[in-house]
Amino acid sequence: MAEIKIENLRHSYLANPKSDADYALKRVSLTWKDGGAYALLGPSGCGKTTMLNLVSGLLTPTEGKISFDGRDVSMTSPEERNIAQVFQFPVIYDTMTVFDNLAFPLRNRKVPEAEIDARVRDIAQMLDLSASLSKRAAGLTADGKQKISLGRGLVRADVNVIMFDEPLTVIDPHLKWQLRSKLKELHQRVGCTMIYVTHDQTEALTFADQVVVMNEDGEVVQSGTPIELFEKPRHIFVGYFIGSPGMNVLPCEVRGGKAFIGGSEVPAENASSATGYGKTELGVRPEFVTIANEGLAAEVVKVSDTGRFRIVETRSHGATIKLLVPEGEPAPEGLTHLAFDRAHTQIYEDGWLAGAKS
Amino acid sequence: MSKAVNNRAWLLVLPVFIIVAFNAIIPLMTVVNYSVQETFGNNEFFWSGTRWFEELLHDQQFYASLGRQIVFTGLVLAIQVPLGLAIALCMPPKGPWVSVCLVLMSLPLLVPWNVVGSMWNIMALPDIGLLGKGLNALGISYNYTRQPISAWFTVVLMDVWHWTSLVVLLCYAGLTSIPDAYYQAAKVDGARPWAVFRFIQLPKLKHVLTIAILLRFMDSFMIYTEVIVLTGGGPGSTTKFLSVDLVQKALGGFDLGPAAAFSIVYFLIILLFSWLFYTLIMPNEAQS
Numbered sequence: 001m002a003e004i005k006i007e008n009l010r011h012s013y014l015a016n017p018k019s020d021a022d023y024a025l026k027r028v029s030l031t032w033k034d035g036g037a038y039a040l041l042g043p044s045g046c047g048k049t050t051m052l053n054l055v056s057g058l059l060t061p062t063e064g065k066i067s068f069d070g071r072d073v074s075m076t077s078p079e080e081r082n083i084a085q086v087f088q089f090p091v092i093y094d095t096m097t098v099f100d101n102l103a104f105p106l107r108n109r110k111v112p113e114a115e116i117d118a119r120v121r122d123i124a125q126m127l128d129l130s131a132s133l134s135k136r137a138a139g140l141t142a143d144g145k146q147k148i149s150l151g152r153g154l155v156r157a158d159v160n161v162i163m164f165d166e167p168l169t170v171i172d173p174h175l176k177w178q179l180r181s182k183l184k185e186l187h188q189r190v191g192c193t194m195i196y197v198t199h200d201q202t203e204a205l206t207f208a209d210q211v212v213v214m215n216e217d218g219e220v221v222q223s224g225t226p227i228e229l230f231e232k233p234r235h236i237f238v239g240y241f242i243g244s245p246g247m248n249v250l251p252c253e254v255r256g257g258k259a260f261i262g263g264s265e266v267p268a269e270n271a272s273s274a275t276g277y278g279k280t281e282l283g284v285r286p287e288f289v290t291i292a293n294e295g296l297a298a299e300v301v302k303v304s305d306t307g308r309f310r311i312v313e314t315r316s317h318g319a320t321i322k323l324l325v326p327e328g329e330p331a332p333e334g335l336t337h338l339a340f341d342r343a344h345t346q347i348y349e350d351g352w353l354a355g356a357k358s
Numbered sequence: 359m360s361k362a363v364n365n366r367a368w369l370l371v372l373p374v375f376i377i378v379a380f381n382a383i384i385p386l387m388t389v390v391n392y393s394v395q396e397t398f399g400n401n402e403f404f405w406s407g408t409r410w411f412e413e414l415l416h417d418q419q420f421y422a423s424l425g426r427q428i429v430f431t432g433l434v435l436a437i438q439v440p441l442g443l444a445i446a447l448c449m450p451p452k453g454p455w456v457s458v459c460l461v462l463m464s465l466p467l468l469v470p471w472n473v474v475g476s477m478w479n480i481m482a483l484p485d486i487g488l489l490g491k492g493l494n495a496l497g498i499s500y501n502y503t504r505q506p507i508s509a510w511f512t513v514v515l516m517d518v519w520h521w522t523s524l525v526v527l528l529c530y531a532g533l534t535s536i537p538d539a540y541y542q543a544a545k546v547d548g549a550r551p552w553a554v555f556r557f558i559q560l561p562k563l564k565h566v567l568t569i570a571i572l573l574r575f576m577d578s579f580m581i582y583t584e585v586i587v588l589t590g591g592g593p594g595s596t597t598k599f600l601s602v603d604l605v606q607k608a609l610g611g612f613d614l615g616p617a618a619a620f621s622i623v624y625f626l627i628i629l630l631f632s633w634l635f636y637t638l639i640m641p642n643e644a645q646s
Contacts, residue, residue: 053542056546058542058545058546077545078542078545078546079545079546079548083546084546085542085543085546087539087542087543088539089537089539091539091540091542091543093557093558093561094561094562095557095561096557104547104549104557105546105547105548108547108548108549108550108553109548149543152543152547153546
């Protein structure tokens, strides 16, 4: 087990990267504490897997340094780093039984057979695989196979970190929940550092204590707890990407530390830190917008029912603003006014939270 | 409840039936017909029952050809399959050299059979051929028209040259279809190259290897043109394989009856071996 420190890491798949666009992963520095549960969240093809493979040692970084507990491992092989990785598609050794599959990493490391036996049975118990230990692994269902991949990681007691590369992609929806809660349970039991890559916000937010969000360009835009990501997105991308529906982003003006939309003043938590230069936008989540008697004038365009609440879509000064109305309350109609919760309304300049980026 | 029977539907099956009849059933039945009759020319035939089959099964020459054939096919498989697999493993998985390798590998497959025979015939000539003269210059006594061992060596070498590429291409196709994740997982699990081969590559290549062995078995068991051009079955009858023997009987002796019986037995042997091979390998598949 180890604390993972990433310093100024950058990666390009080209031999001679020239412009910034040549980098699949933009410069990033992060620290992942020992024993934590982390998630890397971002849209498909954004460089999450690149980052994961850099940490696991399947790729060698173009620039930067990765260290485990202070030891520089940037140039070492996955084996030397002593990590485990679970891939998107279950990897099993077809010709072996479930037992042999789980024992494979230990046998490769010449662990005594008696110890292997104890260890494999222990892990099989944890993953509910005990009954199928003597079966051929090829005969198992997709979730069984993925459990084996996971088991091969857990079976080594001394792994520094276990990494998951979208491990639930091929699993049936009703089994996803089961396997996900199993992962969470295992993390609490084993106490090993785990890094989970996904493009599914629910998976990331339920699994991790700390989520790293990446945008399409391979840039890390925010790293924080699920609550921080929800309440204080550092970039409008995080606002869009996390939450359903995503954050409302409205063009606005900032004058003298106050924010205005179409001439009327709107409250914003960080309005005083805004410089007024660049493209200024106001971000507020639908959860923090309410119907009021006075405030921003708006017109209700559409009401959609999701079961637990209704999403009300309104138009105000040429922009669309969505808000949530609980089930049972009357749905607003026609012309109305909107109020924003000051503590959860932020000003963004050129996409970044005003005053947050130094 | 009865289904409506529309007999006109048979008309739609007719074209297929005609094609199959002309390319398989009629030729085969002609051979069957010959195999139970005797002819003295003049298109007159007399019933002879199972006589030709009985004669064939007591014919020492037939057993000798069959024995040579089995040894030849065994040698060819024992060399070409491991060699082809080894070459495929050495080829680059991606990059500009892939196409170069593939073209080089395909070249022998594109050469017509009789040209292959002529090429090796000339190349192996002890007085002017590169191979023949070279071997003799090295002090190895080599003459494929006189020495059985030299003849066998040349025939096997020629077949290896001509057909190993087929195994290489099949194996290469199989290897490139293994997802990267398997190799990455093996790295993470700390597997040595041998373990990667034994537990990932070999199991994943099982199907293509089955196809490769089956194809090479059938082709080498029926080898004719190259051998006829190279050695003509000689020296003596040391490289007289089943097909060479058969053609000598059918065309040389014009013994239509015995040759037909020979053909049927030959055909059944290939069928039997292929079936045996397939059923021995495939039952394992049913479990998974």
